[in-house]
Amino acid sequence: MQRLKYLAAGFSNPYKIIYKKSKFLNMAETNYPSATGSTPVQPAKNNNSKNIIIGALAAVVLGSWGYFLWDKNKSSEKISNQQTQITSLDSAKTEIQMEFDNALARLDSVTGANNNLQGQLADRQKEIDAKKAEIRKILNDKNATQSQLAKAKSMINELNEKISTLEAEVARLTGENEQLTADNTTLKQEKSDLEQNLTLTKTEKENLEKTVDVGSTFSASNIQVTPVNEKKGGKEKNTTTAKRVDKLVVSFDVENRIAKSGPADMYLIVTAPDGKIISENGNVLNTRTDGDKNFTAKIPVNYEQGTRKSVQFPIQQNDFMTGNYKVEIYHNGFKIGEGVRSLKKGGLFG
Numbered sequence: 001m002q003r004l005k006y007l008a009a010g011f012s013n014p015y016k017i018i019y020k021k022s023k024f025l026n027m028a029e030t031n032y033p034s035a036t037g038s039t040p041v042q043p044a045k046n047n048n049s050k051n052i053i054i055g056a057l058a059a060v061v062l063g064s065w066g067y068f069l070w071d072k073n074k075s076s077e078k079i080s081n082q083q084t085q086i087t088s089l090d091s092a093k094t095e096i097q098m099e100f101d102n103a104l105a106r107l108d109s110v111t112g113a114n115n116n117l118q119g120q121l122a123d124r125q126k127e128i129d130a131k132k133a134e135i136r137k138i139l140n141d142k143n144a145t146q147s148q149l150a151k152a153k154s155m156i157n158e159l160n161e162k163i164s165t166l167e168a169e170v171a172r173l174t175g176e177n178e179q180l181t182a183d184n185t186t187l188k189q190e191k192s193d194l195e196q197n198l199t200l201t202k203t204e205k206e207n208l209e210k211t212v213d214v215g216s217t218f219s220a221s222n223i224q225v226t227p228v229n230e231k232k233g234g235k236e237k238n239t240t241t242a243k244r245v246d247k248l249v250v251s252f253d254v255e256n257r258i259a260k261s262g263p264a265d266m267y268l269i270v271t272a273p274d275g276k277i278i279s280e281n282g283n284v285l286n287t288r289t290d291g292d293k294n295f296t297a298k299i300p301v302n303y304e305q306g307t308r309k310s311v312q313f314p315i316q317q318n319d320f321m322t323g324n325y326k327v328e329i330y331h332n333g334f335k336i337g338e339g340v341r342s343l344k345k346g347g348l349f350g
Contacts, residue, residue, distance in 0.1 A: 092146070092149050093139060093144065093149060096139065096149055096152050096153050096156065097139050099153070099156050099160075100135055100136075100139065100152075100156050103156055103159050103160050103163060104132070106160070106163045106167070107128070107159075107163050107166075110163055110166045110167050110170055128159065128162065131155050131158065131159055132159070134152075134155060135152050135155050135156060135159075138151065138152040139152060212258070213332065214332075214334075215256075215258050216256055216258055216259040216260075216332070217256065217331055217332040217334050217336065218254040218255065218256045218259065218264065218266070218303075218331045218332075218336055219254065219255060219256065219336055219337075220252045220253065220254055220329045220331075220336040220337030221252065221253045221254075221255075221337070222251070222252055222253045223250075223251075223252040223327070223329065223337045223338065223339040224249075224250070224251045224252070224339065225248055225249070225250050225325065225327050225339045225340070225341035226238055226248070226249045226251070226341070227239055227240060227245040227247075227248055227249075227320070227341060227343060228245065228246060228247050228248070228249055228314075229241075229244045229245060229246055230246040230247070240342070240343055240344055241343070241344060241345070241346035242320045242321055242322040242323075242343035242344065242345060242346065243319075243320075243345075243346050244346060245320040245343060246316065247314045247315060247316040247317075248270070248314070248315040248316075248320070248325060248327075248341060249312060249313075249314050249315075250268060250270075250312070250313050250314075250315060250327050250329075250339070251310070251311065251312040251313075252310075252311055252329060252337060252339075253308050253309065253310050253311070254266065254301065254303070254308070254309050254311060254331070254336070255307065255308040255309065256303075257306065259303060259305060260305055261303060261304050261305040262302070262303065263300055263301070263302055263303070264300075264301045264302075264303050264331065265298055265299070265300055265301070265331070266298075266299040266300075266301055266311060266329060266330070266331050267285050267295045267297070267298055267299070267329070267330040267331070268295065268296045268297045268298075268299060268313060268315070268327060268328070268329060268330075269285070269293060269294070269295050269296055269327075269328040269330065270296040270297075270315050270325060270326070270327050270328075271325070271326040271328075272321060272323075272325060273321050273322065273323025273324055273325065273343075274321065274323075277293070277294045277295075277296060278296045278315060278317060279294045279295065279296055282294060283295055283298070285330060285333075286333065287330060287333050287334070287335070288332075288333035288334055289333075289334065289335070290335070295330070296315060297313060297315065299311060299313050315327075320343055321343070322343050322344055322345045323342065323343065324340050324341070324342050325340065325341045325342075325343065326338065326339075326340050327339045327340070327341070
């Protein structure tokens with residue numbers, strides 16, 4: 001404290017002041033000649049007391065100076081420790097903040113990766129939001145203590161564990177989804193193959209049915225057109241004179257190796273010499289090669305598979321004209337045979 005007073009008074013070295021004061025006192029007590037020429041005598045006891053006082057003052061000054069240096073060193077050390085602690089806390093907080101940001105990024109990535117997790121996350125949302133809020137509160141506190149930061153770090157670890165669970169769930173669902181996608185692709189391919197096979201089978205079936213249908217068409221043979229004159233008493237006589245013809249008898253044989261036993265319809269189209277088809281009711285036959293045509297008669301035939309069936313049908317009208325009568329036979333829309341009969345004009349004795 002004494003040193004501080006000296007310093008305040010503008011003295012930089014208190015030991016120098018003490019030395020000067022001591023020297024002055026010594027000079028005052030030295031036996032210099034006085035004005036009167038007398039020589040003073042200094043008692044030895046007073047000189048020793050002054051030396052003790054000077055030594056005590058020097059000890060006090062040295063002690064205060066030492067205390068000042070010690071106190072300054074302690075303060076500097078305390079400040080240095082506080083700065084080290086602040087730096088350590090700031091570093092820990094920065095590290096925890098980074099871990100928290102990374103956890104939030106992971107959480108956003110996980111929840112956005114699979115929509116199926118939205119429902120599962122909703123069940124834990126309150127708990128996760130509470131932890132996030134508490135962690136943010138600690139990190140936003142400028143005066144957060146080491147224990148608070150440790151608590152925040154522990155909660156971040158818990159949050160990361162929950163995120164890891166969600167990531168595992170995402171991986172599982174992703175695998176299941178990929179498997180479902182693969183299965184769906186396989187099913188689509190199988191469906192496509194089945195549809196193609198079905199189309200092919202249907203086409204083959206239709207072609208086969210057409211083949212069978214066409215193949216089951218009868219063939220006609222031994223086609224004959226006989227002009228007949230009917231006499232009194234039921235007698236019949238063949239004639240080629242037009243004015244004597246009462247009917248044209250069409251006869252033919254039909255057969256087919258694959259046609260099943262049962263009824264079958266034969267159609268006759270008789271065209272007169274003038275090009276007109278003999279048809280009473282104007283019935284129309286839809287042929288596969290010649291379009292729609294009027295037909296003269298529909299002849300039902302009861303066929304037995306593997307046999308040859310003889311068919312006969314008369315074509316009657318009031319007057320037959322001279323010229324060629326053309327007879328066409330149709331079955332299953334196809335023309336299976338035809339024949340021609342010419343009628344001539346009768347003579348004087350015809």
